[in-house]
Amino acid sequence: AQSVTQPDIHITVSEGASLELRCNYSYGATPYLFWYVQSPGQGLQLLLKYFSGDTLVQGIKGFEAEFKRSQSSFNLRKPSVHWSDAAEYLCGVGATNAGNMLTFGGGTRLMVKP
Amino acid sequence: EPEVTQTPSHQVTQMGQEVILRCVPISNHLYFYWYRQILGQKVEFLVSFYNNEISEKSEIFDDQFSVERPDGSNFTLKIRSTKLEDSAMYFCASSGPGGAQAFFGQGTRLTVV
Numbered sequence: 704a705q706s707v708t709q710p711d712i713h714i715t716v717s718e719g720a721s722l723e724l725r726c727n728y729s730y731g732a733t734p735y736l737f738w739y740v741q742s743p744g745q746g747l748q749l750l751l752k753y754f755s756g757d758t759l760v761q762g763i764k765g766f767e768a769e770f771k772r773s774q775s776s777f778n779l780r781k782p783s784v785h786w787s788d789a790a791e792y793l794c795g796v797g798a799t800n801a802g803n804m805l806t807f808g809g810g811t812r813l814m815v816k817p
Numbered sequence: 818e819p820e821v822t823q824t825p826s827h828q829v830t831q832m833g834q835e836v837i838l839r840c841v842p843i844s845n846h847l848y849f850y851w852y853r854q855i856l857g858q859k860v861e862f863l864v865s866f867y868n869n870e871i872s873e874k875s876e877i878f879d880d881q882f883s884v885e886r887p888d889g890s891n892f893t894l895k896i897r898s899t900k901l902e903d904s905a906m907y908f909c910a911s912s913g914p915g916g917a918q919a920f921f922g923q924g925t926r927l928t929v930v
Contacts, residue, residue: 737918739921745923745924746821746908746921746922746923746924747860747908747910747921748921749918749920752918793860803865803873804850804862804865804873804875805852805862805919806862807859807860807861808859809858809859810859810860
């Protein structure tokens with residue numbers, strides 16, 4: 704069965720500082736990997752995804768993530784955080800077939816200090 | 818930009834009542850999903866739907882749940898007899914012909930009292 708672990712429940716960073724959110728997954732084959740952002744009372748907005756190819760993927764809002772197969776990780780990074788980045792970040796893994804279910808991690812709540 | 822639309826945004830219902838949560842997926846999408854998030858917990862998969870039938874469902878999706886695509890645009894989740902523990906945010910999602918990337922709606926917060 705597939706599973707996702709986000710080890711950090713809460714992270715606080717200062718505005719302008721760099722950010723890395725950790726995500727580890729368990730999956731028997733090559734997974735599809737996603738990062739979503741969830742603002743309070745909002746739905747899930749896709750930040751970026753990895754299906755195949757280049758292991759460093761770029762997303763919206765200046766985010767990037769790197770797929771490391773050897774570490775079963777897909778960590779999300781941003782070089783300089785803005786106050787508007789404060790939100791819940793969800794890492795997800797899915798199978799490669801169409802219509803598959805996504806399994807999400809528990810999320811990391813990011814707080815940004817002025 | 819096309820988006821998944823869910824109505825209502827918040828619904829309060831009494832225990833034992835039936836509720837129907839409604840979703841309008843993105844128009845050319847073929848795969849439809851329901852997820853839920855109990856307050857403070859993970860987003861959990863409930864069911865996926867393709868070609869007018871359920872393609873996958875989780876253990877959560879028991880006999881009190883059902884899904885339907887009553888026409889060419891709507892996708893509904895029915896809970897027949899709500900329990901207190903059904904209180905959660907319910908997210909609808911859809912994905913296109915390629916299938917893998919899901920687009921989520923804003924969610925319906927269901928409160929069972």
